[in-house]
Amino acid sequence: MPDLPAPPGKPGFGLNLLLSLVALLAIALPLLIVLRAPPVIPHRPVRPLPQRVVPQAEIPPVEPVAFQDLDPDDARAFNATVPFSTGPNPAARPFKFVGTDEQRARAIDCLAAGVLYEAGDDPEGQRAVAQVVINRARHPAFPKTICGVVFQGYERPTGCQFTFTCDGALAKHHWPDAAWVRARATATAALSGAVYRPVGYATHYHTDWVVPYWQSSLDKIAAVHTHLFFRWTGWWGTPPAFGRHVSSDEPVIAPLALYSDAHKTGATLVEASATAVEAAALGAALPPALTTDTNSFLMTLDPHMPPDAFALLAARTCGDRPYCKIMGWTSKAKTPGALPLQPTQIAAMSFSYLRDRAHNYDKSLWNCGEFKRADLSQCMKLQVFVPVARQADNFRLESLPGTTRVLPPPVTSTIKPADAPTTPRRKVDAPPSTARPAAVIPPPVSPTQGR
Numbered sequence: 001m002p003d004l005p006a007p008p009g010k011p012g013f014g015l016n017l018l019l020s021l022v023a024l025l026a027i028a029l030p031l032l033i034v035l036r037a038p039p040v041i042p043h044r045p046v047r048p049l050p051q052r053v054v055p056q057a058e059i060p061p062v063e064p065v066a067f068q069d070l071d072p073d074d075a076r077a078f079n080a081t082v083p084f085s086t087g088p089n090p091a092a093r094p095f096k097f098v099g100t101d102e103q104r105a106r107a108i109d110c111l112a113a114g115v116l117y118e119a120g121d122d123p124e125g126q127r128a129v130a131q132v133v134i135n136r137a138r139h140p141a142f143p144k145t146i147c148g149v150v151f152q153g154y155e156r157p158t159g160c161q162f163t164f165t166c167d168g169a170l171a172k173h174h175w176p177d178a179a180w181v182r183a184r185a186t187a188t189a190a191l192s193g194a195v196y197r198p199v200g201y202a203t204h205y206h207t208d209w210v211v212p213y214w215q216s217s218l219d220k221i222a223a224v225h226t227h228l229f230f231r232w233t234g235w236w237g238t239p240p241a242f243g244r245h246v247s248s249d250e251p252v253i254a255p256l257a258l259y260s261d262a263h264k265t266g267a268t269l270v271e272a273s274a275t276a277v278e279a280a281a282l283g284a285a286l287p288p289a290l291t292t293d294t295n296s297f298l299m300t301l302d303p304h305m306p307p308d309a310f311a312l313l314a315a316r317t318c319g320d321r322p323y324c325k326i327m328g329w330t331s332k333a334k335t336p337g338a339l340p341l342q343p344t345q346i347a348a349m350s351f352s353y354l355r356d357r358a359h360n361y362d363k364s365l366w367n368c369g370e371f372k373r374a375d376l377s378q379c380m381k382l383q384v385f386v387p388v389a390r391q392a393d394n395f396r397l398e399s400l401p402g403t404t405r406v407l408p409p410p411v412t413s414t415i416k417p418a419d420a421p422t423t424p425r426r427k428v429d430a431p432p433s434t435a436r437p438a439a440v441i442p443p444p445v446s447p448t449q450g451r
Helices: 013-036 072-081 101-119 123-138 146-150 177-190 213-217 254-258 261-283 307-318 343-347
Strands: 204-207 218-224 227-232 296-300 323-329 351-356 361-366 383-385 404-406
Touching (some): 101 123, 101 146, 101 254, 101 261, 123 146, 123 204, 123 218, 123 227, 213 218, 254 261, 296 307, 307 323, 307 361
Parallel strands (some): 296 323
Antiparallel strands (some): 204 227, 218 227, 323 351, 351 361
């Protein structure tokens, strides 16, 4: 059958219509796909920190808790790619708490709070957390008490090592009494020699839905449910690094007063002690500033005053000064009258305080030979005045670990003996010296801070 001719004046009408429909679909379909497509979530790559094996001579730093910006699924996917260490994973040595009944009660309640709020009411998870706490107490990079480890940094809004201690969880989330009973049983067993072998000497852990920045510098050694456990790479993750004596001088933790009679009674005593400290500081006379430096003070301290009152007294003395320096001695005879200080005066100093608001610095230090401090970072560096060894002396400097050697300035003389010869003499070769050179004492390794 022959094709029908196109309508007059409209050649190829059908073909034009078809092409128009195709063009419309070519525009509409992609637009529809774009409009109805799910939102694209940009992938945030994991930026691991460069791995550094800390040598034995340097105590490893304890990194603050900070996480990669990842959603839980991406974090789980990344954590699955991190291999477990193939090295040995020996079980930790049993630990048995030694102390008074009151100290033991405080340690048990601190550890019970740690395992309950970190692992929930799960016996196996609680045992793993308890082992990490004990491992930390034995390691020189962390506080040396059970309560000190669990509540490290709890007084700050950020910087705590266990999140529940500074995010308000203790006050907001109350576990039933039965859960506390089970957590205390776990804590009691751990402090009586029970060992949770799978986590070995782990000092760090995190859940598998987060990625902490410190993760890449540690060895992944175990997984318990959703928690991954890590130890330091190198010597600091081996059993000999965990030989420090754990102190039984357990501090009072005020937030635990809601759950612990041991800490409730202790908190009352601490409050009374704080009142006495404040009264002592308010009753002390303020020293005048130096005439040569109105931001510096040299003061004689009352040796019978509570040591903590020194810091309050220093703050009162400084007032509103943005920069202020306090130096104190408990002996009036040793208190200098002016600056600069001589080495012997520095070595005899009992207390110092420095405020520098321009650099966000505010620090009190005590002479721990006079005043015992639970926090060793509050101790001054011990300085020993050592005379210069001369060739004619038989002086030998023995090893003094933990001290800094301070040498007096050299003494020069311009006095000429009356009978000094005026004519030159023949040079006589001196016999070789047999005196030993003065020993060089390296500076002490300062302990560093703590999850």
